[in-house]
Amino acid sequence: MFSITPSGLDMNNERRAKMPFLSDAEILITALDEYYRESVSAEKPAITQQPLEKIITDLKLALYSHEGGLTGERLAEFIRDYLCTTTRLHHPGYMSHQVAVPHYAGALAALIDTFTNNVMAIYEMGPGAASIEYHVINVLLEKIGWEQAPLNLHDVPYSRAYAGGVLTHGGSLTNLTALITARTKLVPNVWDSGIPQDLAILAPAESHYSIARAAGILGIGRNGIYTLDVDETGAIIPDKLTLAYDRMRADGRRAIALVANACSTAVGIYDPLNEIGDFCNVHDIWFHVDGAHGASALFSKKYRTLMKGIEKARSITWDAHKLMRTPTVCAALLVKDHRDLDAAFKQEASYLFHDKEQPGFDFIHRTVECTKAGLGLKFFFVLAAMGEQGLADYIDRQYDLAKKAWNYLEQLDDFICPVRPQSNILCFRVDGDDVMQIRIRDRLNEQGRFYVSTTSFMGTRYLRLSLMNPDTSMQDIQDLVHNIRLIREKISGGSKS
Numbered sequence: 023m024f025s026i027t028p029s030g031l032d033m034n035n036e037r038r039a040k041m042p043f044l045s046d047a048e049i050l051i052t053a054l055d056e057y058y059r060e061s062v063s064a065e066k067p068a069i070t071q072q073p074l075e076k077i078i079t080d081l082k083l084a085l086y087s088h089e090g091g092l093t094g095e096r097l098a099e100f101i102r103d104y105l106c107t108t109t110r111l112h113h114p115g116y117m118s119h120q121v122a123v124p125h126y127a128g129a130l131a132a133l134i135d136t137f138t139n140n141v142m143a144i145y146e147m148g149p150g151a152a153s154i155e156y157h158v159i160n161v162l163l164e165k166i167g168w169e170q171a172p173l174n175l176h177d178v179p180y181s182r183a184y185a186g187g188v189l190t191h192g193g194s195l196t197n198l199t200a201l202i203t204a205r206t207k208l209v210p211n212v213w214d215s216g217i218p219q220d221l222a223i224l225a226p227a228e229s230h231y232s233i234a235r236a237a238g239i240l241g242i243g244r245n246g247i248y249t250l251d252v253d254e255t256g257a258i259i260p261d262k263l264t265l266a267y268d269r270m271r272a273d274g275r276r277a278i279a280l281v282a283n284a285c286s287t288a289v290g291i292y293d294p295l296n297e298i299g300d301f302c303n304v305h306d307i308w309f310h311v312d313g314a315h316g317a318s319a320l321f322s323k324k325y326r327t328l329m330k331g332i333e334k335a336r337s338i339t340w341d342a343h344k345l346m347r348t349p350t351v352c353a354a355l356l357v358k359d360h361r362d363l364d365a366a367f368k369q370e371a372s373y374l375f376h377d378k379e380q381p382g383f384d385f386i387h388r389t390v391e392c393t394k395a396g397l398g399l400k401f402f403f404v405l406a407a408m409g410e411q412g413l414a415d416y417i418d419r420q421y422d423l424a425k426k427a428w429n430y431l432e433q434l435d436d437f438i439c440p441v442r443p444q445s446n447i448l449c450f451r452v453d454g455d456d457v458m459q460i461r462i463r464d465r466l467n468e469q470g471r472f473y474v475s476t477t478s479f480m481g482t483r484y485l486r487l488s489l490m491n492p493d494t495s496m497q498d499i500q501d502l503v504h505n506i507r508l509i510r511e512k513i514s515g516g517s518k519s
C-alpha cells in the first residue's frame with residue numbers, strides 16, 4: 023500500500039495501541055526529516071499552488087473530520103500528501119517573504135508548547151514558560167543596551183525604571199501594543215474618557231501597514247498620520263522632521279508617537295535612528311522603532327551600526343520569527359521603562375503583581391491577549407542550538423548575500439535595483455513595465471523552482487527577494503536571473519507575434 027515505509031510503521035499494532043502518541047510522533051518526525059531533505063536539495067518545488075477544492079478532496083478532509091481515526095498508516099499517508107501541498111521554506115529557491123526558515127530546534131519547542139499547553143500570561147499557568155519569556159526578553163534588552171528587568175522582582179521597588187517587554191503573536195500586534203502604550207502615556211485617562219480628537223502619529227509612508235491599521239483601531243485614523251519626508255531610498259530625512267511636526271502642530275494636534283523603521287518592509291532600508299531619537303527627545307515625543315525585521319542586526323558585530331541610536335527609543339518591535347530562525351509566531355515588544363507598559367491597558371496596574379504574595383511574574387496586563395501561548399521556548403531553543411554567535415553569523419551571511427547579489431545585478435544591463443540593500447531584502451526590476459514584473463513573478467511561481475514576491479516602491483513595481491534561507495547561494499541568484507531572462511524573452515516574443 024505504501025511505497026515508502028516510515029520507521030514508525032514497523033511497530034506492531036499492539037505497541038501502537040499502547041503508545042499512540044509515541045508511534046504517531048515517530049511517523050511524523052520521520053516524514054518531516056524526509057521533507058527537509060527533499061526541500062533543501064530542491065528535489066521538490068519551492069511552491070505549488072493546487073486548487074483549494076482539490077486539496078480538500080485529495081486529503082479526504084471531510085472523511086477524517088467526520089469519522090476521526092487519523093492515526094497510524096492513515097496518518098502517514100495524510101502527512102505525506104499534506105506536505106506536498108506546502109510552500110517549502112527550506113528550499114533554497116524560497117526567497118519571497120520575511121518569514122523565518124525555522125531551525126528544527128524551534129519546531130521541537132513548538133511541539134513542547136502545544137503538548138503542555140501552558141498559557142503563561144499568568145505565572146501559575148506556566149512558571150517555566152513565563153520564566154523563559156522573561157529571560158529571552160532580557161536577552162534582547164541587553165542587545166539594545168537597556169537595563170534588563172531584575173530577577174529578584176520582590177526586592178526591587180516597582181517605582182524604579184528599568185526596561186521590560188512582552189512576547190506577542192506577531193509584529194503587527196506588537197506595533198499596536200506599542201502605540202496603545204504610547205497613547206496611554208500621553209493621555210493617561212484615555213481608558214475612562216475615551217480618545218481626544220487631537221491625537222496624531224508621525225510616520226514615514228514606507229511604514230508597515232500595521233501602523234495605519236493601529237491608527238484606525240486606536241481611533242486616530244489615517245488622517246491622523248502625518249507623513250515624514252523621506253529620501254530616494256525611503257529613509258526618513260532627519261533635517262526635514264520638523265516639516266511634518268510643524269504641520270501637525272499647526273493643525274492643533276499632539277503626537278502619541280513617532281514611528282521609524284529598522285528596516286522598511288518593502289526595500290529593507292534603515293531609518294537614521296540616532297538623529298530621529300534626538301529629535302524625539304527635544305520635542306518629548308514617544309519614539310517607537312519598528313524593528314520587526316531588522317532589529318536582529320543587533321546580534322551582528324558587522325551590522326549593528328545600522329541600529330545606531332536604538333537605545334533612544336521608548337519602544338521597539340522585534341520579531342523572532344523573521345530573522346532569528348524561530349517558527350511563527352514570536353514577536354517581542356520591548357520598552358525602555360517597564361512602568362509604561364505595565365500601565366498601558368489600565369492605569370493602576372501595579373497591584374496585579376506587586377501586591378501579590380505569589381512567586382513569579384504575570385504578563386497578562388501587558389498584552390491584548392488573555393490566552394497567550396508560551397512563545398519564548400521556540401526562540402530560546404533556537405538561541406540555545408545556534409548560540410548568539412551562530413545567529414550573528416547567519417545574519418551576516420544573509421546581509422552579505424544581498425550585497426553580493428546586488429553587485430551582480432548592477433553589472434547586468436537589463437536589471438535595475440532601486441536601492442543598494444542594507445539588509446537581506448533586495449528589490450530589482452527587468453526591462454519592461456510593471457505588468458511585465460508581475461507576469462515574470464507569476465511565471466516563476468508556476469515553475470516552482472523559485473518563489474519570489476513583488477513590491478510597490480515609490481510608485482513602481484519591483485521583484486523582491488527576501489533572502490531568509492541559509493542555503494540560498496549566489497548560484498541560486500544566477501539561476502534565477504537566467505530563468506527570468508528566459509521568461510521575459512518568451513513574454514516579449516509572445517506579445518509581439
Ligand SMILES: *Cc1c(COP(=O)(O)O)cnc(C)c1O
Pocket residue numbers: 120191192193194195197230232283284285286287312313314315341353
Ligand atoms: C513584518 C513586519 C511587520 C509585521 O509583523 P508580523 O509579525 O508579520 O505581524 C511590521 N513591521 C515591519 C517593519 C515588518 O517588516
